[in-house]
Each structure stands twice: as structure tokens, then as C-alpha cells.
Amino acid sequence: MATTAAGRPTAFASPHYEMRVIASVDLRAIRHNLLQVRRYAGDARVMAAVKADAYGHGAVPVARALAQAGADALAVACLEEAVVLRRADVGLPIVLLEGVLSADEAAAAARLALQVVVHAPWQLELLAGLPAGVAPAVWFKLDTGMHRLGFAPQQAGPLHAQAVARGWSLCGWMTHLACADEPGHPLTGQQLQRFAGALAGLPGARSIANSAALIDHPEARADWVRPGLVLYGASPFADRDAAGLGLRPAMNLDARLIAIQQVDAGETIGYGAVYAAERPLRVGIIAAGYADGVHRVLPSGTPLLLGQRRVPLVGRVSMDMLAVDLTAVAAARIGDTVRLWGEGLPAEQIARRAGTLAYELFCGLTRRVHFRYHD
Ligand SMILES: Cc1ncc(COP(=O)(O)O)c(C=O)c1O
Known part of the structure; x- marks a missing residue:
């Protein structure tokens, strides 16, 4: 941080301009997490889920890193997402998880050599x-x-017969587990049994496991695993953290401290005056809000990270700003970087405070956030 002779801040330290909210994506962490996936997956091939713009991390750089690190295929939700990857020349098979939605999409998928999931009779017709x-x-x-x-x-039998009759190339069979992240949930065993029973004697690769099943259900690994969340370094389980699973968070979300207020005891902070200071408070205003993807429902007390210290959110998150109690960090200065989630502050912990999952935090970042990639 640049300061005047009197020690006051002049401007943010950058010679050009300093960005407000920065998502730093570490592609080395993505590659590390893919290696971890391989350890869990055994002989199964890896179809890496990069849908939703690689869970908000940026589809093209992430897909390139995954290709470099040896992923076997990529999975996206829809044609638009596949087109982005094909235009970027990511040289891996791409699977459309929801398949095609129209005759035009069916033609485009064939032209782009995409593998399409077929989940309903109307898609067979397309x-x-x-x-x-x-x-x-x-x-x-x-x-x-x-x-x-x-x-x-x-x-399954009639579908196989139809594929043979029409000369389609059968990549395989897929199902999705509803409760793989809940250890001991009886539905997982039932789903595995139904899948195996339906496919007995039929040719074609099998794919079942998402991140949670990959780790907790070896019997679900089959021929292809389809992990998403773990590649981004987050844990799919409520009771186990990512570090314990050998994963590294791929994203740090950081913002800047742009104002410091001294607030008297009894004064309130922010919209709705929902937080009242019980004692005199030094309050830091951070330039990040729900228009950047920080959930408005986060309650007071949610931690942010300033250096090595956790500082609690106070009052409501507003569109462009949020407030933290800086009392414990006397050295905090305008221009300091404050972490919203990432290394030292897992996104899963913040998600829990918002009553959601890391998936939604990642996917909820908006276009106002600047992305930087480290390789
Ligand atoms: C069909 C399908 N397969 C795989 C995944 C990857 O799941 P996860 O991110 O939990 O590993 C998803 C994600 O929702 C999915 O819908």
C-alpha cells in the first residue's frame, strides 16, 4: 500500500489501478485436485464436470488445465457451454449432460462431435x-x-436395441445419485442396485459417481467418474473438510478495505439497522456485495480473513459493500485485502453460514468480479 510522508494512504498500490473484487484461480490446485481424483478413481476414467463456467472458475482456463493434467473427458450442461470449449480448441471429448434441446442443437452436436446424453423419448426423436x-x-x-x-x-434393453438399429455410437450408460454426500443413506445402495440390474448383460461403459460417490462409494466408481466440486478443491461432505480429503481450494476471492468508521456503542451499522454495536467499534467497509456474488443472507458473525486474522461481518451485506468489525486488527488500513473465501477460509464454511453449498457460492460470482489465473 502506498503512503504519503505522513503515513496516510495515497491510493491503492497498483501502478495502474487496483481491482475491487478479485477471484484468483490457481490452476495448479485444479491439476493437483485432478491427481487426487485419479487416486480415488482407481482405473476409472475421469469425465471432469466443467459446466456452469467450470463452477464459476472459468471454463476455458480450467478445461485447458484439466486437459494438460490428463482428464479423459469434459462434461458440460448445454450446447452453449460446449461451443465455448470447442472454440478454445480444448482437445477432449465433451459430454452434454442434458443432451440436446432442438433439432438444430442435435445437428450442431453432431457437427462438433459432442457426446450427448439422452434422457427422454423426445430427445431420441431429435x-x-x-x-x-x-x-x-x-x-x-x-x-x-x-x-x-x-x-x-x-x-435399458429397448434403448440399446434402438441405438443398434439406428447405427448410433453408444458411449455408455449414466445415472446420478441423489444422496451420495450423506453417508449411509439407503437410497444410494438402491440406486446402485437398480442401475446394475437394469444393465445386466448389456454392453457399454457405466458412469455413476459424482464427487461424493467417488470418495465414499468405491462400488460406484464403475468405468467413468464424473467429479465436479472436488476439482475446485471443496468438500462435498458436511462433516469433512477439503484439506482432509487431500484437496486444495482453487479459488481465492478477495476484496479491498475502502473505509474505516469509528462507531459508538449503541449505534447501528448498515441497512435496516439490524446490527447494533455493543461497545465502541472500529468498522471496516469492504468493497464487495451481493452484486459481486456475496450472499445477502450471510449473518453477522460470518468470518472474513484479514491477513491471518478472522474478522466478523457486522450488519447486512449490501449491493456493493459489506462491513466487518476491525476491533481485533489495529493494523488494518485502507487498501488492505480481505478474503471472502479461499485458502485459510474454506468456501464451504461461508456457504454453511448462508444456508447453502460451496457450489452456489462459486456459481454465483457475477461479471463484476475480475478473474486472475495462476499457473
Ligand atoms: C449429471 C451430473 N454428473 C456429475 C456432476 C458433478 O457433481 P459434483 O460436483 O457433486 O461432483 C453433476 C453436478 O451436478 C451432474 O449433474
Whole structure:
């Protein structure tokens, strides 16, 4: 931080300009986490979930890092996401997890050599409408108990027959577990049984495991695992942290201290006056708010990280700012960097305070956040 001769801050330290909210993404951590995934996955191949802009981390740089580190395929939710990766020349198979939504998308998917998940009869029709000689590469999705997408398990035989009759290339069979992150949940065993039963005797690769199943359900690893969250260094479990699983957080979200207020006991802070100072407080105003992706529901007491010290949020998060109690950090100065989540302050902990998951925090970052990549 630059200071005047009198020791007062002049401006932020950058020779150009200093950014407000910065998401620093460490691609080395992504590669490390992929190696960890490989350790859990055994012989299974890895289809890395990079949907939703790589869970808010930036699809292209993340996909390139994953390709470099040896991922076998990438999974995205929709055609638009696949197009971004193809334009960036990421040279891995790409799987469309929700498949195609229209005849145009079916044609585009074939042109881009995408592997499409087929989860419903109307999608079979879209693929059947492709011109003769265009053979789509398909994953059939079975609904074994999640009841979100997929054919009934007893449809597996007829689906296979249809793929053979139409000359489609069968990549494999997929299902998704509803409760893999809840140890001992009976639905997981039921889903695994239904999947195995439905596919007995049928050819084609099997894919079941998300991050939680990859770690906790070796019997679900099958031919392809489909991890997302763990690649970004967060734990899918409520009771186990990422470090204990051998993962490194890939994102640090940092913002700047832009004002310091001395608030008397009994005064309130921020919108709605929901927080009243019980004693005189030194309050720091951080330039990050819900318009950046910091959840407004975060309660007072939620920790942020200033250097090595945790400082508690006080009052409501507003659109562009939030306030913290700086009383414990006498050395805090305008321009200091304050961590919202990342190393030293797992996103999972912040998510819990907001009543949500790290998935939603990551995906909720807005376009106002600046991204920096470290490699
Ligand atoms: C079909 C499918 N497979 C895999 C994943 C990856 O899940 P996770 O991020 O929990 O590993 C998702 C994510 O929601 C998904 O929808």
C-alpha cells in the first residue's frame, strides 16, 4: 500500500489501478485436485464436470488445465457451454449432460462431435431426425431414484436395441445419485442396485459417481467418474473438510478495505439497522456485495480473513459493500485485502453460514468480479 510522508494512504498500490473484487484461480490446485481424483478413481476414467463456467472458475482456463493434467473427458450442461470449449480448441471429448434441446442443437452436436446424453423419448426423436449417415454418440441416462432426468431402468434393453438399429455410437450408460454426500443413506445402495440390474448383460461403459460417490462409494466408481466440486478443491461432505480429503481450494476471492468508521456503542451499522454495536467499534467497509456474488443472507458473525486474522461481518451485506468489525486488527488500513473465501477460509464454511453449498457460492460470482489465473 502506498503512503504519503505522513503515513496516510495515497491510493491503492497498483501502478495502474487496483481491482475491487478479485477471484484468483490457481490452476495448479485444479491439476493437483485432478491427481487426487485419479487416486480415488482407481482405473476409472475421469469425465471432469466443467459446466456452469467450470463452477464459476472459468471454463476455458480450467478445461485447458484439466486437459494438460490428463482428464479423459469434459462434461458440460448445454450446447452453449460446449461451443465455448470447442472454440478454445480444448482437445477432449465433451459430454452434454442434458443432451440436446432442438433439432438444430442435435445437428450442431453432431457437427462438433459432442457426446450427448439422452434422457427422454423426445430427445431420441431429435437424434432420429438427423440426416442419414450422421451417427450421434450417445450416453443413455437412467433414472434410478433421483427422479430428475432419465429413462426408467426397464427401458435399458429397448434403448440399446434402438441405438443398434439406428447405427448410433453408444458411449455408455449414466445415472446420478441423489444422496451420495450423506453417508449411509439407503437410497444410494438402491440406486446402485437398480442401475446394475437394469444393465445386466448389456454392453457399454457405466458412469455413476459424482464427487461424493467417488470418495465414499468405491462400488460406484464403475468405468467413468464424473467429479465436479472436488476439482475446485471443496468438500462435498458436511462433516469433512477439503484439506482432509487431500484437496486444495482453487479459488481465492478477495476484496479491498475502502473505509474505516469509528462507531459508538449503541449505534447501528448498515441497512435496516439490524446490527447494533455493543461497545465502541472500529468498522471496516469492504468493497464487495451481493452484486459481486456475496450472499445477502450471510449473518453477522460470518468470518472474513484479514491477513491471518478472522474478522466478523457486522450488519447486512449490501449491493456493493459489506462491513466487518476491525476491533481485533489495529493494523488494518485502507487498501488492505480481505478474503471472502479461499485458502485459510474454506468456501464451504461461508456457504454453511448462508444456508447453502460451496457450489452456489462459486456459481454465483457475477461479471463484476475480475478473474486472475495462476499457473
Ligand atoms: C449429471 C451430473 N454428473 C456429475 C456432476 C458433478 O457433481 P459434483 O460436483 O457433486 O461432483 C453433476 C453436478 O451436478 C451432474 O449433474
